[in-house]
Amino acid sequence: MATQTKPQSATDRSEAFKWSMVIDLDRCTGCEACVVACQSENNVPINEESAFIEGRAIQWIRVERYWEGEWPDIKARFIPVLCQHCENAPCEPVCPVYATYHNTEGLNVQVYNRCVGTRYCGNNCPYHARSFNYWEPVWPEDLRNQLNPDVTVRSRGVMEKCSMCVQRIRRSTRSKTPNDVPDGSFDPACVQACPTSAMTFGNLNNPDSKVSKLQDDERKYHVFEHLGTAPTVMYLKQVDTHGA
Amino acid sequence: MGLTRRQFLKWAGVTSVGAVVFNGCRVPDHEIQIQSPVELPEDLVTGRDNYYATVAQVGSGSEGLLVRVMEGRAKKVEGNPDYPLNTGKHHIRAEAMLQATYHPDRIKSPMVRIAKGGPFRAIGWPEALERLTKILSNADSASVLLASGPTRGKLADVTKRFATGYGAQMLGFDPIDQAVLRASIKNIYGQNALPDFDIARADFIMSFGADFLGTWIDPTHFMRGYGEFRQGEGRERGHLVHIDSRYSVTAAAADEWKYITPGSEGLLALSMAHTIISEGIGDRAAALALTGGNLNHLSNYAVSKVASQIGMSAEGIQDLARKFAGTRGRALAIGGGSAGAHTNGVFNLTAIYALNYLVGSVNVPGGVIFNPPGSQSRIDGAPLRDWKAALAAMRSGEIKVLLLRDANIVHGLSAELKVTEALDDLETIVSFSSFLDETTSRADLILPGHTPLEEWGTDVPDVGPGYRTVAFQQPVINRFRDTMAFGDVLIQIAGELGNSMPWNSMRDAVRADARDLHATNRGSVTQPTFEEFWKRSLERGGWWDQGDTVSGVPTPPVLPRTPVQAQLAGDSSVFPLHLVPFESHSIGTGQYAHLPWAQAVPDPITTVAWSTWVEVNPKTAEGLKLKQDDVVTLESASGGFISVPVYVNPATPPDVVSVPIGQGHEQFTTYAAGRGSNILDILAQNEDSDTGSLAWAGTRVRMTKTNTRVGLPKLEGIQEPRQLPGEPVIVVFKPGEADHGSH
Amino acid sequence: MYYRRTLTEAQINQQLLGTVLTTPLWWIVLFSILGIVVAGTVGVVGWMFNQGLGVTGLRQPVFWGFFITNFIFWVGISHAGVMISAILRLSQAEWRRPMVRAAETMTVFALMASLTMPLVHAGRPWRIFYWVFPYDWARGIWPDVRSPLVWDPIAITTYLTSSILFVYTALIPDLAIIRDRSTGWRKSVYGVLALGWHGNPRQWKIQGFAGILLSALILPVFVSVHSIVSWDFSVSLVPSWHVTIFAPYFVIGAVLSGVSAVVTLMIVMRKLYKLENFIWEEHIDALARLLIVVAMAWMFLFWLDLVFALWLKEEQEITVWNLRMFEPPWSWLFFIFFMFSYVIPVSLWMFRSVRRSFTWMLWTSLLVNVGMFLERFLIIVPALMRKGPQTFTYATYRPSPVEFIIIFGTIALVCFLLLVFSKFFPLIPLWEEKEGQLLMDEVKVGNVYVPAMVKEH
Numbered sequence A: 001m002a003t004q005t006k007p008q009s010a011t012d013r014s015e016a017f018k019w020s021m022v023i024d025l026d027r028c029t030g031c032e033a034c035v036v037a038c039q040s041e042n043n044v045p046i047n048e049e050s051a052f053i054e055g056r057a058i059q060w061i062r063v064e065r066y067w068e069g070e071w072p073d074i075k076a077r078f079i080p081v082l083c084q085h086c087e088n089a090p091c092e093p094v095c096p097v098y099a100t101y102h103n104t105e106g107l108n109v110q111v112y113n114r115c116v117g118t119r120y121c122g123n124n125c126p127y128h129a130r131s132f133n134y135w136e137p138v139w140p141e142d143l144r145n146q147l148n149p150d151v152t153v154r155s156r157g158v159m160e161k162c163s164m165c166v167q168r169i170r171r172s173t174r175s176k177t178p179n180d181v182p183d184g185s186f187d188p189a190c191v192q193a194c195p196t197s198a199m200t201f202g203n204l205n206n207p208d209s210k211v212s213k214l215q216d217d218e219r220k221y222h223v224f225e226h227l228g229t230a231p232t233v234m235y236l237k238q239v240d241t242h243g244a
Numbered sequence B: 001m002g003l004t005r006r007q008f009l010k011w012a013g014v015t016s017v018g019a020v021v022f023n024g025c026r027v028p029d030h031e032i033q034i035q036s037p038v039e040l041p042e043d044l045v046t047g048r049d050n051y052y053a054t055v056a057q058v059g060s061g062s063e064g065l066l067v068r069v070m071e072g073r074a075k076k077v078e079g080n081p082d083y084p085l086n087t088g089k090h091h092i093r094a095e096a097m098l099q100a101t102y103h104p105d106r107i108k109s110p111m112v113r114i115a116k117g118g119p120f121r122a123i124g125w126p127e128a129l130e131r132l133t134k135i136l137s138n139a140d141s142a143s144v145l146l147a148s149g150p151t152r153g154k155l156a157d158v159t160k161r162f163a164t165g166y167g168a169q170m171l172g173f174d175p176i177d178q179a180v181l182r183a184s185i186k187n188i189y190g191q192n193a194l195p196d197f198d199i200a201r202a203d204f205i206m207s208f209g210a211d212f213l214g215t216w217i218d219p220t221h222f223m224r225g226y227g228e229f230r231q232g233e234g235r236e237r238g239h240l241v242h243i244d245s246r247y248s249v250t251a252a253a254a255d256e257w258k259y260i261t262p263g264s265e266g267l268l269a270l271s272m273a274h275t276i277i278s279e280g281i282g283d284r285a286a287a288l289a290l291t292g293g294n295l296n297h298l299s300n301y302a303v304s305k306v307a308s309q310i311g312m313s314a315e316g317i318q319d320l321a322r323k324f325a326g327t328r329g330r331a332l333a334i335g336g337g338s339a340g341a342h343t344n345g346v347f348n349l350t351a352i353y354a355l356n357y358l359v360g361s362v363n364v365p366g367g368v369i370f371n372p373p374g375s376q377s378r379i380d381g382a383p384l385r386d387w388k389a390a391l392a393a394m395r396s397g398e399i400k401v402l403l404l405r406d407a408n409i410v411h412g413l414s415a416e417l418k419v420t421e422a423l424d425d426l427e428t429i430v431s432f433s434s435f436l437d438e439t440t441s442r443a444d445l446i447l448p449g450h451t452p453l454e455e456w457g458t459d460v461p462d463v464g465p466g467y468r469t470v471a472f473q474q475p476v477i478n479r480f481r482d483t484m485a486f487g488d489v490l491i492q493i494a495g496e497l498g499n500s501m502p503w504n505s506m507r508d509a510v511r512a513d514a515r516d517l518h519a520t521n522r523g524s525v526t527q528p529t530f531e532e533f534w535k536r537s538l539e540r541g542g543w544w545d546q547g548d549t550v551s552g553v554p555t556p557p558v559l560p561r562t563p564v565q566a567q568l569a570g571d572s573s574v575f576p577l578h579l580v581p582f583e584s585h586s587i588g589t590g591q592y593a594h595l596p597w598a599q600a601v602p603d604p605i606t607t608v609a610w611s612t613w614v615e616v617n618p619k620t621a622e623g624l625k626l627k628q629d630d631v632v633t634l635e636s637a638s639g640g641f642i643s644v645p646v647y648v649n650p651a652t653p654p655d656v657v658s659v660p661i662g663q664g665h666e667q668f669t670t671y672a673a674g675r676g677s678n679i680l681d682i683l684a685q686n687e688d689s690d691t692g693s694l695a696w697a698g699t700r701v702r703m704t705k706t707n708t709r710v711g712l713p714k715l716e717g718i719q720e721p722r723q724l725p726g727e728p729v730i731v732v733f734k735p736g737e738a739d740h741g742s743h
Numbered sequence C: 001m002y003y004r005r006t007l008t009e010a011q012i013n014q015q016l017l018g019t020v021l022t023t024p025l026w027w028i029v030l031f032s033i034l035g036i037v038v039a040g041t042v043g044v045v046g047w048m049f050n051q052g053l054g055v056t057g058l059r060q061p062v063f064w065g066f067f068i069t070n071f072i073f074w075v076g077i078s079h080a081g082v083m084i085s086a087i088l089r090l091s092q093a094e095w096r097r098p099m100v101r102a103a104e105t106m107t108v109f110a111l112m113a114s115l116t117m118p119l120v121h122a123g124r125p126w127r128i129f130y131w132v133f134p135y136d137w138a139r140g141i142w143p144d145v146r147s148p149l150v151w152d153p154i155a156i157t158t159y160l161t162s163s164i165l166f167v168y169t170a171l172i173p174d175l176a177i178i179r180d181r182s183t184g185w186r187k188s189v190y191g192v193l194a195l196g197w198h199g200n201p202r203q204w205k206i207q208g209f210a211g212i213l214l215s216a217l218i219l220p221v222f223v224s225v226h227s228i229v230s231w232d233f234s235v236s237l238v239p240s241w242h243v244t245i246f247a248p249y250f251v252i253g254a255v256l257s258g259v260s261a262v263v264t265l266m267i268v269m270r271k272l273y274k275l276e277n278f279i280w281e282e283h284i285d286a287l288a289r290l291l292i293v294v295a296m297a298w299m300f301l302f303w304l305d306l307v308f309a310l311w312l313k314e315e316q317e318i319t320v321w322n323l324r325m326f327e328p329p330w331s332w333l334f335f336i337f338f339m340f341s342y343v344i345p346v347s348l349w350m351f352r353s354v355r356r357s358f359t360w361m362l363w364t365s366l367l368v369n370v371g372m373f374l375e376r377f378l379i380i381v382p383a384l385m386r387k388g389p390q391t392f393t394y395a396t397y398r399p400s401p402v403e404f405i406i407i408f409g410t411i412a413l414v415c416f417l418l419l420v421f422s423k424f425f426p427l428i429p430l431w432e433e434k435e436g437q438l439l440m441d442e443v444k445v446g447n448v449y450v451p452a453m454v455k456e457h
Ligand SMILES: Nc1nc2c(c(=O)[nH]1)N[C@H]1C(S)=C(S)[C@@H](COP(=O)(O)OP(=O)(O)OC[C@H]3O[C@@H](n4cnc5c(=O)[nH]c(N)nc54)[C@H](O)[C@@H]3O)O[C@H]1N2
Pocket: C240, C242, C243, C244, C245, C246, C305, C308, C309, C312, C314, C317
């Protein structure tokens, strides 16, 4: 089934789409449905026990848990952290081979077949969003049946990270104009799975999209705003009723 | 020297021009566009994908699924947006279930073992079925026990019919059964089905021991509501109070988390009830009913009398009671989990659910909403009491043949009960499982079943959405291994044993149910012809009827006048710590331990994966000179002990230790075997006095340091993550404070 | 004024060419040992390529560790050659003569060792050429010149090329001498390499000019190389790397470690090749005094870096420095680094007797380089461990045996290459020594000694 579309010009697409995600920390329970959905959708290697012990677990989205206070006045807070798709991405200029670069739809993309594994981008990503394949991922023969054919299976020595499920974006927007892509017509795997609907995905260039409307939310913030990385992934602050 | 400078300038010039050229011009997108093979020019992605709707029982929950299938292989499990319970979302276990189908250690064909303890030999299905028929026709049917994991829908119906028709005994098995919860719901609301909890529309939720956002009953469904409860459009943000002995994700999500003396949840609820009634702030009719007309009926629970037993201040209880009774809108009380896992389990849960009457939250939006009783059967986990009797019958020879379906009793029942010895006394064990778990590996004959993605069935969810719902399970792929659906085996064997069922196969059976639904001519799918109805409802994943609800509020029973105390097993001077086991959010009670994705997803609170750990309060750890990763032994009065590494958890109460259930498998595939330890083995085998369920939260233990240390496989880094005040990752929003900058 | 040891040309030839024309037993032993270590390391590297970088101690988020440390370390060592040769040659420091060749050669080999490191460290070394060389062939895209990782190979290969030229130019007269003293195939090989050198005045003039010219050309390269290497860090967003002081700080640090390495090499060489007549106490005394100055300049920049960090009161910067300086085991490494590369050697070098003791100088110069390795390690690793405010991801790094083997392997490699080089070429330039001897000759005029020869330039 090869429907090859003519590549649209770069400007076309950049005016059409700018993908963004908003994560409401007040809804998120830290359930990690997003984590497993992403593993599954994106052929993320199985993190064996040794991967955790060695500190090399690969998760394109991970749920970080921070403690606050001491017992009995204690609180755990969760935040799902994925690539923030910085408009001013520090990981990009340091890559010698353009394996990571910005595409015209506002995404920081990672092209595995170009990556030589210098890991400089990993050092320079302030969000720890990048994971490196220290070992060749092990896929038992039978389990390969479940691999997503839309996503490259990475080899050892390659950097990987959240792609905003670019394969879904491509499938859903190929040869379409923004009008053919209504808000919410498709979602990345994590957004789709999130049981509390903490995550919202959409096109910032569409003023009627949910993500566009959330730009004005009084709880909106970027993680590490002061770094000037201008993330496209935004968060809504967790509401703290302590003492209320 | 001049030459040098000139040369230098020249090269500098060339370089900077080059740099400008490279920098200035944007890299044309199409040149490095291969971000996904979807867009490879050669179009290397071959084949078409298709989505099939089905349903799966995930833990106790029911999730409608859409499975992406490509070239005959299931690729991705997604939630079915139409299905009323999970509306497009899904649990990690549902996702991980995909790996059961393609599991490298899945049993590939029927197997038989000629000599006890000898090796298995692969056989074909005709021989397997013949052997099974022979075993059953030779056996005295009363000496056959059919043990099944919790099952709903058509398969439960078929299983029960088979057992009845053949005359076998039948027991459901679930390491953590819900008998206490069901009994309490029956007691207080008179309902046979579990009610729905309308979290989305509640304003104030008090949850007692029920980790409803993590593991309790149907977390995906409850999380759907929770998202709305927090930030739903057009409503005030809800307030959640969670009472539990372990700091779970529900505790973390709560606005207030309170730790009270384990087992005193019922006391707290009744004390709140007493406050509400005596202050006259609740529903008067309900108060009269609950007290049998004597408003002083609950005086034994006056805050002054019970506060110290509960471990809360009198004002604290009163405050909760007042908040519950109306200062915050629609209130909802939920109880379960550890609150029901004591010898006084039914007492506790009955008291908790009675609170809903006092605030008028029974069968109304934002409260407890009743579900119509399912038209189909259910196999629930039988209480411990029944299993103890069954084991005794195995030993005495009353039971000679055991048929197993997803009932791993060797792992799920305590070592104290010596299950393996009882199994050794049996003549024949037949297993229908797809994996060699501890119990199946002792079988003489294995007839491996399909995985949920390969078989036909229905599900009548329990908890349901508040109206009648029947989900259809259909094979989304052909069977991957030489397996046969358990239901089909039963239907076929029943015929050969001379008590045939009205259907030829599970598909037939499901279609028969669909015919009944079609005949109602109402609900989510109505079609003139049955075939159209069948097609449409399979596409939608099922059929539901929002009009078919339960109406009316029952009259509540009178609450018990005298408190029932929880009996903890173990003398507190010898066993100073209260053991609170908890279900793993991913591997459940162990039934998902063979799935690598489930194993590899970190526990949200501790971030530990792949193993067992014991959560210890920092002060307690300090007192015992324990550090993270130190291995300790936990010993209970039953004499059993396990060795586990310590996770120092700042949210663990000082006199409590918590251990996840689910690991400690001796077998059950390479992903589960030899990993961690099984906390169920050291639980005191105390029962809830009403139902006979295992009082799994009622054991005291002693913790002793060993000289071993291990590296805990966890996601968090080397230091306890605390946010840096100047540069927080998670920014909080204090209502009332105008805060527009990030920090 | 140096204590003079007058040697005849014949003596110089005989003593300096001894190693080339004969093969002592120790040479064979050392050659075999180092050869085995190098071959073993190559095997280990091959194994690592086969297994993946999992065999190292690297983990998230410490993406760089021993290999990059080693890379910087050897680039640093390579700064000796130019420092000694070019600067001292341009400034006409007489005492440079016995050291220039060894120092330049070490530069070349150290650079080669350093160049192996990015290769060894890359996740997919078999694709390294996509990065190092322009490779527009089928991919429609050139390397990203914004990346310091593209600047590095350019800088280092430039430096390597010029250093090789530098060594070679200075080697030509000596090659001719060997050619004249050998027979058979050796004679023809050296003959080709000597480029028809006959020592006529025109050739001397060109050779001398080329030497000076290369010295001048190589200086900016020398400064740029370590500056560029330092920009690998400065250009990043990593706290405590993102500092403007890094370029000069790295260059001076490189000179410190490079010159120390030259001291070590001179002393070892003197012992092994019995060069007592050429390498004197005065030489290492002079080097030690140079080292004192360099070390102090370097320490000044080091404190400046620290002061900048404290001055800005940036939380993240301070976190990293705090880890480096006060949290074990990093604080221990920091202490060792500080004592080894500065406090102990510099205070000892204050004493003339130390400066003139080959034993003391051998050990102090070695200390400096142990310390300098740790310094690079402490720049890289703690910064990555505490990269940002996400304390959730804070991790540690412990190099694995594989990394240790590869580090020692590169040391063995450089020694091995020097040893092999010494087999084929004199480690001390004969012609420079002879020129020195001529310049040293003095005649007594009345009560004073005056040089017998005056330099022409
Ligand atoms: N409106 C206006 N804008 C101006 C100017 C103006 O006159 N008017 N002036 C312009 C001019 S001339 C200049 S120079 C720029 C200056 O602008 P910047 O270059 O931004 O200068 P700084 O803020 O001094 O330094 C930037 C950061 O670099 C880091 N840093 C730099 N060096 C070191 C170091 O050695 N050690 C450590 N630890 N950290 C270091 C610190 O994190 C510091 O916060 O501003 C320009 N912007």
